[in-house]
Amino acid sequence: MVADDATGLKKVQLRSSAGSSAEVFLHGAHVTSWKDNSGQEQIFVSKQAVFKPPKAIRGGVPVCFPQFGDMGPVKAQHGFARNSEFTLVNATTDSVKLSLNPTKEQRQGNFPDHALFVKVTVGDNTLTEELEVINSTEAESPLKFTAALHTYFRISDISQTHVQGLSGLQYLDNMQNRQEGTDEAQVISIAGEIDRIYVKAPDHLKIVDKKGSKVISIHKTNFPDAVVWNPWVEKAKGMADFGDEEYKEMICVEAALATSGPVELAAGKSWVGTQLFKTSKL
Ligand code: BG6
Secondary structure, eight states: OEEEOTTSOEEEEEEOTTSOEEEEETBTTEEEEEEOTTOOBOBOBOTTOOOOTTSOOSBSBOEEBSOSTTOSSSSSTTBSGGGSBOEEEEEOSSEEEEEEOOOTTTTTTSSOOOEEEEEEEEOSSEEEEEEEEEOOOOOSSOEEEOEEEOOEEEOSOGGGEEEESOTTOEEEEGGGTTEEEEOOSSSEEOSSOEEEEETTOOSEEEEEETTTTEEEEEEEESOOEEEEEEOHHHHHHHOTTSOTTGGGGEEEEEEEESTTOOEEEOTTOEEEEEEEEEEEEO
16 A cells, blocks of 8 residues: 655555545655546646655645644644654555654644544545544643645646635735735636635635636535635745746645634544545536
């Protein structure tokens, strides 16, 4: 089940009976590929991504835990899960479950003990990802965290792509010190850098890729917020592990527990958040 990638890192390859497939690296429990039944890649990974732990892979689906961005107690932006090596729990042809029991060092000293599981399943033009957190401490104080499944979707052309489901919502603008705004547009079209946390976003969202004649439907649960990010020209140029022109072929739509968090998990309790993607023709 576990194979060696050309980068030297370990990965698990999944295939559904319907024909869709995925790849999940043990490093970060990072999904780096999801192809639909026709074999078309739906996930963006930068050609300049660095596959060298503990660096996070640029693209795919980084697992942001125990915090989204800086919304938590650890130093690492988006938390330490995406920088950590996971362990295989079990795998079938179409599904894999990985776990992380971080050491004190990985927890950066100031985050309590816990267990983290990531389960990825491929189906009929679908990919499902489940994040489970268990507060395995016996401490009185709850485990507090924010989180996100930070998906980089591969699209044909950003200028012909829009996101549906966020109209009329309040957002926090990460480019303006998290200043509040309201999105009045019917659909979110991207014509410049965007970095917004949409607060209490609906669980069903859609990415419409007109040039690629496809729709990716997103169904999230227990992730109250949604983040939309595209670095555009200048930021792309400033990122060493991202090509200057690659912003044209990706969009991040992230299932997030950000501003609506943190979750406070009592000792012995668990929390599960999921995202499901399905492709269809436009
Ligand atoms: C997004 C954030 O989720 O991730 C952005 O909203 C950030 O502010 C982006 O730039 C990428 O983050 P990183 O740490 O992977 O470079």
